Amino acid sequence: MSFRLPADLLDRPTPFYFYDLALLDRTLTALQQAARPRGFQVHYALKANANAPILDLIRQHGLGADCVSGGEVQRALDAGFAPDHVVFAGVGKSDAEINLALAADIWCFNAESVEELTVLNELAGAQNRRTRVALRVNPNVDAYTHPHITTGLDANKFGISLSDLGGVIEQLENLPNLELVGLHTHVGSQITNLTVFEKLSQKLNELQTWLEDRGHHLPHLNLGGGLGIDYHQPDQHSVPDFEQYFRTFEQHLQRRPNQQVHVELGRSIVAQCGSLVSRVLYVKHSQQRRFAILDAGMTELIRPALYGSYHAIQNLTSQLPAQDYDVVGPICESSDTFGRQVLLPETRRGDLLAIRSAGAYGEVMSSGYNLREKAGAEYR
Numbered sequence: 001m002s003f004r005l006p007a008d009l010l011d012r013p014t015p016f017y018f019y020d021l022a023l024l025d026r027t028l029t030a031l032q033q034a035a036r037p038r039g040f041q042v043h044y045a046l047k048a049n050a051n052a053p054i055l056d057l058i059r060q061h062g063l064g065a066d067c068v069s070g071g072e073v074q075r076a077l078d079a080g081f082a083p084d085h086v087v088f089a090g091v092g093k094s095d096a097e098i099n100l101a102l103a104a105d106i107w108c109f110n111a112e113s114v115e116e117l118t119v120l121n122e123l124a125g126a127q128n129r130r131t132r133v134a135l136r137v138n139p140n141v142d143a144y145t146h147p148h149i150t151t152g153l154d155a156n157k158f159g160i161s162l163s164d165l166g167g168v169i170e171q172l173e174n175l176p177n178l179e180l181v182g183l184h185t186h187v188g189s190q191i192t193n194l195t196v197f198e199k200l201s202q203k204l205n206e207l208q209t210w211l212e213d214r215g216h217h218l219p220h221l222n223l224g225g226g227l228g229i230d231y232h233q234p235d236q237h238s239v240p241d242f243e244q245y246f247r248t249f250e251q252h253l254q255r256r257p258n259q260q261v262h263v264e265l266g267r268s269i270v271a272q273c274g275s276l277v278s279r280v281l282y283v284k285h286s287q288q289r290r291f292a293i294l295d296a297g298m299t300e301l302i303r304p305a306l307y308g309s310y311h312a313i314q315n316l317t318s319q320l321p322a323q324d325y326d327v328v329g330p331i332c333e334s335s336d337t338f339g340r341q342v343l344l345p346e347t348r349r350g351d352l353l354a355i356r357s358a359g360a361y362g363e364v365m366s367s368g369y370n371l372r373e374k375a376g377a378e379y380r
Ligand SMILES: *Cc1c(COP(=O)(O)O)cnc(C)c1O
Pocket: 045, 047, 048, 066, 068, 089, 090, 186, 188, 189, 190, 224, 225, 226, 227, 264, 265, 266, 267, 268
C-alpha cells in the first residue's frame, strides 16, 4: 500500500480524518468524463460525506445534490448547490423538512408512498406552490449486497411496490399541486456486480412500456446510486470504473427520446479519498491473540461494527517484520473492532495507523458515545 501522511501531520493529535482532495478531484473528473458524453446527470448523495471542502469540489465539477433529510437540503443550499439541482428522497420526510424544501423550490421530491404524496400536495398548496415529484418504485431487484444496505426488494421499507404503481399514478391526477416528472429507484449500496444494474435497466424498460401503454410518459428517470468500491485494494483501484458503470446503463436501458437520466452516487465518489488516522495506545498479548488498541473506535468509524465491513489497515510508521493483530478501539463494546488477524508490521505504542477507504459513511456516522469528542479533519 502506498498511502503516506504529509510530514507535518505526523505529530498532529489523533484520531482525525485525512482527505486527499487531489484524489477526489481525479475521481470527479473521471466520473464526469464517463457520464457527460452519455448524457447522464450525476447527483451526489450528501449522506456519504457532507463536509464543506468536499461539497465545494463536488459542486465545482457540476454535480447536483441528492438529500435524504431537511438538514441535508439546507447543507446543500449552504454549500452553493442551485435549488434546481437538489432532490429530496427518503421514506420518512417530516412536515418541517418538506416545508423547508418547498420554500427553497428544489428540483424534485422523490416520494415513497400515497400518504406522503397527499401531505406533499397539501403543504405545497399552503405555500401556493406547485412542485415536481418522482415516484420511488421498488423494482424488486436483488443487489446481492449486505442485507442492511439492500433496499430494492419487496421486503424492504423503501419505495412503492410495482403492483401499486398504477393506482398511485391515478391518484396523483387528483393532487393539483404535484407534477409527476419521473420514476426513481435505488436498489442498494456497495454493488460491485454490474449485472444488478443490467437487471434494474430491464425492469425499468418493462415498467416504462407498461406506463406508456396507459398513456404516461415520463421525462425523467433516476436510477439511484449504489456503485461499490474496492475496499481490499484502495491504491490499485483508487478511482472506480465509472466507464463500465455508465456503459451498462447505456447498453441495457431503453431511453426514450429526450428523456433525462439521473444517477445518485455517494460512496463511489468519496470513499477512497478518506482515511481515518489513529495512534496505537497499547499492544496487548493474550494467550491466543495480539491486540493493537487504537485511540479511534466505532465512534469515529462504525461500519465494521454495524455491517461487519472490511477496511484495509496500514501501519504508517513501522517497517518491522509483519505479525497478526486484532485491531480494536477503546469503546466498551466487543463489536468495536476494525479488523481481526490483520497482518501488520510489528506494531508498538505510538505507531500511527491508517484505516483506509473511510471517506464515505465514516465521519458522517460518528457519534459521541462514551462522551468522546468529535475527531477533526485535514484536507490536502
Ligand atoms: C444512500 C442513497 C444513495 C447513495 O448510495 P451510494 O451507495 O452511496 O452510492 C442514493 N440514493 C438514495 C435514495 C440513497 O438513499
